[in-house]
Structures are given as C-alpha cells and as structure tokens.
Amino acid sequence: GIQVEQSPPDLILQEGANSTLRCNFSDSVNNLQWFHQNPWGQLINLFYIPSGTKQNGRLSATTVATERYSLLYISSSQTTDSGVYFCAVEMRSSNTGKLIFGQGTTLQVKP
Amino acid sequence: GAVVSQHPSRVICKSGTSVKIECRSLDFQATTMFWYRQFPKQSLMLMATSNEGSKATYEQGVEKDKFLINHASLTLSTLTVTSAHPEDSSFYICSARDRWGTRGRYIQYFGAGTRLSVL
Numbered sequence: 001g002i003q004v005e006q007s008p009p010d011l012i013l014q015e016g017a018n019s020t021l022r023c024n025f026s027d028s029v030n031n032l033q034w035f036h037q038n039p040w041g042q043l044i045n046l047f048y049i050p051s052g053t054k055q056n057g058r059l060s061a062t063t064v065a066t067e068r069y070s071l072l073y074i075s076s077s078q079t080t081d082s083g084v085y086f087c088a089v090e091m092r093s094s095n096t097g098k099l100i101f102g103q104g105t106t107l108q109v110k111p
Numbered sequence: 112g113a114v115v116s117q118h119p120s121r122v123i124c125k126s127g128t129s130v131k132i133e134c135r136s137l138d139f140q141a142t143t144m145f146w147y148r149q150f151p152k153q154s155l156m157l158m159a160t161s162n163e164g165s166k167a168t169y170e171q172g173v174e175k176d177k178f179l180i181n182h183a184s185l186t187l188s189t190l191t192v193t194s195a196h197p198e199d200s201s202f203y204i205c206s207a208r209d210r211w212g213t214r215g216r217y218i219q220y221f222g223a224g225t226r227l228s229v230l
Contacts, residue, residue, distance in 0.1 A: 031217060041149075041202055043221040086154065088219075096168070097143055097208045099219055101155045 002027045002091050006102035013077050013109050021072040021105045023087030031090035032063055033099065034072050038083050046072070046085075077109045113139050115207050117222025124195055125230055132190045132225045134205030140185040141207035145219070146178070149202040161188040185210070195229045202226050 003026040013019055025032070034046040047054050047061040049070065054061055058077075063070040074081055084106050088099040114137040124130050134144055142163045147155040159180055160168040167180035177199075179191040188207075192199055204224040208217050 031219075033219065035221070041204070041224040041226070043204065043224075045218065045220065048216055048218045088155075096160050097217060097219065098145060098157055098160055099206075100157070103154045 002029075002089065002100055004087060004089055004100050004102040006085075006087055006105050008105060009103065011105055011107045013107065015077060015079060015109055015111050017077050017109075018073070018075045019077060019107070021074070021085055021087075021107075023070040023072070023089075023102055025068050025070075025087075025089050027068075028092040029065065029089040030092050030094065031097075031099070032070055033088050034061055034070070035086045035088065036081075036083050037086060037104075043086070074107075077107075079109045079111055082107055082109045113137075113207075113209060113218070113220045115205065115220045115222040117205050117225055119225060120223060121226045121228075123228045123230065126196050127194055130192045130195055130227060132192075132203055132205070132227075134188045134190070134207065134222050136186045136207040136209075136220070139207075139209045140211070141188075142185060142210045144182060144188040144205055144207045146180065146188075146190050147204045147206070149204060149224075151202075155204060192227065195227070197229045200227055200229045 005024045035043045049063045051065040058075045060073045084104045086104045087102045116135045144161040146158045161182040163182045169175045182188040206219045206221045
C-alpha cells in the first residue's frame with residue numbers, strides 16, 4: 001500500500017523561529033491534506049493541497065505531485081502552534097476517499 | 112467551513128458494556144464517513160468506511176462484530192463498540208466528506224473525537 005512518511009518526527013523551536021515540515025508519499029494521490037491536532041485531539045484542517053502552493057497567514061504549503069512530496073512552512077512560530085502536524089493522502093487509485101495518515105511531526109514552540 | 116459533530120466527547124464504561132458514538136455532518140451531506148482509532152502518541156489508523164444505505168467496509172484486522180457501524184442517513188453515522196474491554200480504550204475519531212465537493216475538491220472534515228475508557 002501507499003507509504004506516507006513525515007519528517008522530522010519531533011521539532012522544538014523558540015518562539016519566532018521558522019520551520020519546514022515534510023511529507024513524502026509513495027504513489028500518485030488525488031488528495032493531500034495537512035492537519036494540526038491540538039492538545040484536546042481535534043484535527044484542524046490547514047490545507048487541501050494535492051498540488052501547487054497555498055498560503056494562509058503564517059502558514060503555507062507546497063505540494064510537488066510529480067516528485068511525491070509536500071512541505072508545510074510555519075513562519076514566526078507561536079506557542080499556540082504547538083501540537084502534532086499530520087499529512088494525509090488519498091490514493092489516486094482509490095474511489096472511496098479514505099485518507100492514509102503519516103506518523104506526524106510533534107512541534108513544541110517554547111516562549 | 113463544514114462542521115462535523117461527534118458525541119460523546121468522553122465516555123467511561125465498565126467492561127462488557129456497549130458504547131455508541133455518533134458522528135453528524137451539520138451543514139453538508141455525506142454519503143461516506145470514516146472511522147479512525149488513535150492510540151496515545153500515535154497516528155490515526157483507519158478502521159472502516161461507512162457508506163450511507165449500505166454495509167460498512169472494514170480495514171484488515173478490524174473486527175466487524177466488535178465495531179458495528181450504521182450509516183442510516185446522509186448526515187449521521189454511528190459506531191458501536193460492543194462488549195467493550197480495556198484493550199478497546201482509545202481515542203475514536205470520525206470524518207465526513209461532502210458528497211458534492213467544492214469546485215472538484217473533496218475535503219474531509221473531522222469530528223472532535225471520543226475518548227473511550229473501559230474499566
């Protein structure tokens with residue numbers, strides 16, 4: 001089956017720093033979403049980005065579908081950015097819409 | 112954005128009892144909903160795909176008789192953990208996909224999760 005790998009697994013930043021999270025996937029995809037899971041477990045949609053580049057405030061994401069990776073950029077990090085970031089993909093061969101999740105990147109932003 | 116409501120948020124039950132978790136799409140219709148399970152400090156694992164008006168599709172290794180799924184309408188799917196045991200304790204999360212999409216995008220929206228503790 002499709003493999004979804006995220007790096008780094010853990011990241012500690014000082015407030016104000018920038019970071020880049022990476023998601024590699026092993027097959028062609030219809031859908032790729034980035035999520036932030038807050039300390040209470042709620043998954044927050046950050047981006048729907050099967051290809052191209054998007055920006056939303058301090059966050060931006062780029063997916064290069066032909067090279068099978070996606071990047072999530074966090075600029076000027078804040079303590080509220082702490083949590084787990086997941087990348088999830090839907091295989092192009094799938095007609096069910098099910099998402100396969102990576103193992104996540106745990107981000108801790110220190111004041 | 113679209114909202115998925117999941118209830119209850121937390122449940123504590125005795126071993127041997129059954130627990131029902133509801134997942135509702137509040138402002139869109141979902142022919143397909145998904146149920147995930149997450150253990151502490153791990154990723155989400157898909158348990159099953161819930162299809163409106165038909166049987167659920169379970170992932171390999173998931174006991175369909177243990178985790179009963181019903182998707183009776185376009186806005187409601189339920190997961191029942193039958194005869195729960197301590198090893199069923201986990202965080203269960205549902206998601207739903209808008210049946211019509213938006214400009215060709217079929218974004219999945221997630222509920223807030225249910226934390227199940229079986230004593």
